[in-house]
Amino acid sequence: MQIRSGHFSDDRPCRAHRGLKEGGAQVSGPTKTNLLDVARKAGVSQTTVSRYFNEPGKIREETRKRISQAIAELDFVPSMTARTLAMSRSHTIGAIVPTFDHALFARELNDMADQLSKAGYALLIASDQYEPGQETDLVRTMIGRNVDGLLLVGLEREPGIYDLLDRRGVPYVTTWTIDREVSRPQVGADKFAAAHEIADHLLDLGHQRFAVIEFPVANNDRARTRLRGFRTAIEERGLSLPNEVVFEEPPTYEAGGRILRSILQSDAPPTALLCGTDVFAIGALLEAKRLGLNLPAEISISGFDNLPIASLLDPPLTTIDLAVRETGQLAARYLLRKIEGVDPPSISVPRHELILGGSTGRPGR
Amino acid sequence: MQIRSGHFSDDRPCRAHRGLKEGGAQVSGPTKTNLLDVARKAGVSQTTVSRYFNEPGKIREETRKRISQAIAELDFVPSMTARTLAMSRSHTIGAIVPTFDHALFARELNDMADQLSKAGYALLIASDQYEPGQETDLVRTMIGRNVDGLLLVGLEREPGIYDLLDRRGVPYVTTWTIDREVSRPQVGADKFAAAHEIADHLLDLGHQRFAVIEFPVANNDRARTRLRGFRTAIEERGLSLPNEVVFEEPPTYEAGGRILRSILQSDAPPTALLCGTDVFAIGALLEAKRLGLNLPAEISISGFDNLPIASLLDPPLTTIDLAVRETGQLAARYLLRKIEGVDPPSISVPRHELILGGSTGRPGR
DNA sequence: TCTTCTTATGGAAGCGCTTCCATAGGAACA
DNA sequence: TGTTCCTATGGAAGCGCTTCCATAAGAAGA
Structure with a gap:
């Protein structure tokens, strides 16, 4: 069953020049295991280990157990980076806000992150500190990091940004401004x-x-x-x-x-x-x-x-x-749907509410 | 000078089955360019384009110009994902906080993100909503995403987390609790x-x-x-x-x-x-x-x-x-130094200050 | 003029995954 | 008993970079 039986010497292709010191008894440096290590330990192929994560239904119970044990023994953590590269899907959503240091944005992100993490997505954030020039750079950064979707604040920005996003096919959603005349994905109260x-x-x-x-x-x-x-x-x-x-x-x-x-x-x-x-x-x-x-x-x-x-x-x-909470959640939901290929309604407007307090009343004189 | 002159037909290795539809006049779908595309356009090798980004001093002025123009024409955005995979460095810092919906953490992250982005780093955030079980998972996620450093809140957590981090060689820093008896990197007021x-x-x-x-x-x-x-x-x-x-x-x-x-x-x-x-x-x-x-x-x-x-x-x-602001900045600085291989002082304690207001005074009776 | 050093460049392997395709064995059917 | 169809698995290419090494062409030294 084993691909390679016997000797323990590392017979992987040479990588001596890659900085991973090999051989000899060394103080165990940073461990770095990959699918192949797991595969070898479990006596299966890399492909099968990949399937273990992605289509567990397709592998036999006994094989699954062997793999699962190998993973535990090696304390293997799959590399999302490699996964991203291979799939062109990073399972990451980007968010660019003016600042986090404002209760509104903080709460929005909080609820968004929560929603996303339940769906297996992480949140990459950046703030432009209200400087529009920054935003363009940040969007490029986000694109370079392969985000699957992007949250933006406000509708107005350098037009090149929308072009870039469209050309790259990156789903995005704008929040906190609604303009029904504009046909872009928007979420936020009116x-x-x-x-x-x-x-x-x-x-x-x-x-x-x-x-x-x-x-x-x-x-x-x-x-x-x-x-x-x-x-x-x-x-x-x-x-x-x-x-x-x-x-x-x-x-x-x-x-x-x-x-x-x-x-x-x-x-x-x-x-x-x-x-x-x-x-x-x-x-x-x-x-x-x-x-x-x-x-x-x-x-x-x-x-x-x-x-x-x-x-x-x-x-x-x-x-x-x-x-606010609804806004973050709706934004997350919109992006997730869009990523899945569904085409959700592109403008959603949670209801605002006038809260009457004693700070307003008839003018005194 | 050109590596390959003449015909325009795509002579890259076959990738027909990878979902990138080829040939024919098609409505320009999501563009995806890579170093090689830029290289071809500029008439140089991939390696040289890579150097353009990483060691610009090492290429001739004229070559640089050609590359720079090719990049502009193609609107090329380098893939940080591939870079991460190749270098084992993601230029990303992770942060796991209990919640963003608290002025303190929000401000800390804000200042941290600011500091990091100046250094070319992005911030990947997650919140465990005060549930310690979550934290372990989040740390694994962060490791899988190859973060170069990790910010944590508080000193106390499932011990496995520290082991994992140490084993993987991921620098981290804990904030908001200082315990001089504990020899872990800590930042925060006392x-x-x-x-x-x-x-x-x-x-x-x-x-x-x-x-x-x-x-x-x-x-x-x-x-x-x-x-x-x-x-x-x-x-x-x-x-x-x-x-x-x-x-x-x-x-x-x-x-x-x-x-x-x-x-x-x-x-x-x-x-x-x-x-x-x-x-x-x-x-x-x-x-x-x-x-x-x-x-x-x-x-x-x-x-x-x-x-x-x-x-x-x-x-x-x-x-x-x-x-607070100082804490975020110090944490960022610590991690950046650590990543660069410098070994910064591992405990830093910005000074707190007692602010006297009228809400406290002698007891009335 | 010939050797030695630089400097600018290119070739190709490797990072750790996914996925297309091929294949071996049974089960199911006739 | 032979054919067909599944099911479980493996091989290997490819994702877009970096980096080791090799090499060509001048510059510098003799």
Whole structure:
């Protein structure tokens, strides 16, 4: 049964020059076993060992046992790298996000990774720290690493990226921005509608003068979409949102507080502050309380994202829940399906929800 | 100069059966180019193209230009997978964390990824969602994927994992727990000292009755270390920390509030609440304010981690800053050095800092 | 002018898998 | 008893790189 019986000397083809020192009694260096080692130990061919992993149904019970034992004895770990090369399938999904240091992306990736790992996929991540130039490089890196699918944030990017991806046939999905006019795979809540809705809520309450704090909109279509939602709602009521009351800031609590202070000093201060993320809103709310303002009578503050802390503030924050977990899971599911050759619906929009808290109310005067 | 002049027909070795349909005028499917394609286009050998990437100094200027143009025309992206297989170096670092959905780990990974990508490394991540059984599998996966180094959280794990890693010669580093008795590579602030310090602070203020909220300590040596720090400090003053006042909870704001309420109902309520993370502390603090308690007179609350929001609360939170960013960077640097063959100091402990806020003070009565 | 050294390049094996194809033995059928 | 069909297995090429070694052609030294 054995392919080669007898002598133990290593009769593999010469590889002396490859850095794997051979022969002699040496302190066991890093062990490196491969299918062939297992095959020899089990007295079968490499092919059969491969089948053990990939089509276990096709090998005899007794053979399976021998192989399984050989694997255990050698503590063999198959090389996914070689597998990838041979199959052109890496069982890896790439994700390029602006940063992980933001609860939203972190949670999205967390749920995505979870879903993926259940399906035998690993997650390769990179962040471009909001620099669009970086993204192109990162996509190339990902392609070079043979990712089977790619998650991207936002819809807008250097057009070459989409070309590259299409040409290489790499499935991808964009998250956090939905634009039904664009025919690309997208997953995420409808930020435009959500922003519109929360602005409507404030308009319904009777607010007429607004201020907005947003992420820097350059290279950030999520922020731009939200802003467009705010603005559209306001203009639909015959009001306007001049640029002077739209503040662009990197997302810090501190910025929320600072902007709040600054807008209160204007002649006719806004009665409502629309924030592009809860982070701003929380900063503003805490500052307002520190200043002894009467909330929401003196100023209404709304957030976006529904961070876990939003509901615990006093007053609780009016905000938008974006179904973050669902987004990560849907994105994972989309990619997995696509990889399997199924053609899943390419736009999926988990439902957002307006969360009403005490931080918004009728304007005081 | 050309290796093969003339006819355009594909004279590569047959690969018809490998799924790459050949010949005929076909709609250009997924392009797949390799070194050889580039070589042919540039009229040089594969080897030379390889050198173009790896030892550019060794090829003539003119050759370099030809290759560079061929690469551009073909939009060639080298296969890192093949490279990995050939070199046994993947230029990938793995990271296994309990969850990304925690500001601390997210930030650590963020800074680590940043550092790594500058050095040409990618980051492969996985989370075990606090289940130790998972970790073993994930480590195997990582090994199978040929990671050049591995980041782990905490020092305690199934012993087989360390064996496996050592046997395979995979460099690794553990973060967030420091134990100088253990001779493994470790990076992270000294949580024991930090916990001791913050408890000392409260003891100095005159507190005698404490309660603690911690992560579930099973499978979490970080939590255990912190708790030990609290307890040691307390016992050193001749006081005690009975188990009834140590609460284990998953990290949610809500838990902080709930535990606060519950301890206030005891006969002799604690005057100080030591929290294993700011998340608990913030929850407790917000709840205390909602209950109209006088802080810190009626109850002192301390946190851990120094989340960005901690200093903005009213009163600001007394907490510990753990130098998170530094930890991620140091971990990355350690692994990179180790991979390069340098033997860097295996334990590095960024300095923590006690942040004093108004949430702690003398007990009121 | 002839030898020796460099320098730029090419040939080909090998990294550890998958997969196409071939083959040996039974089982199943006539 | 002969034919056909499965089933379990093995052989070997190929995935796209790196790297050892060989080699041709100048440059440098004698």
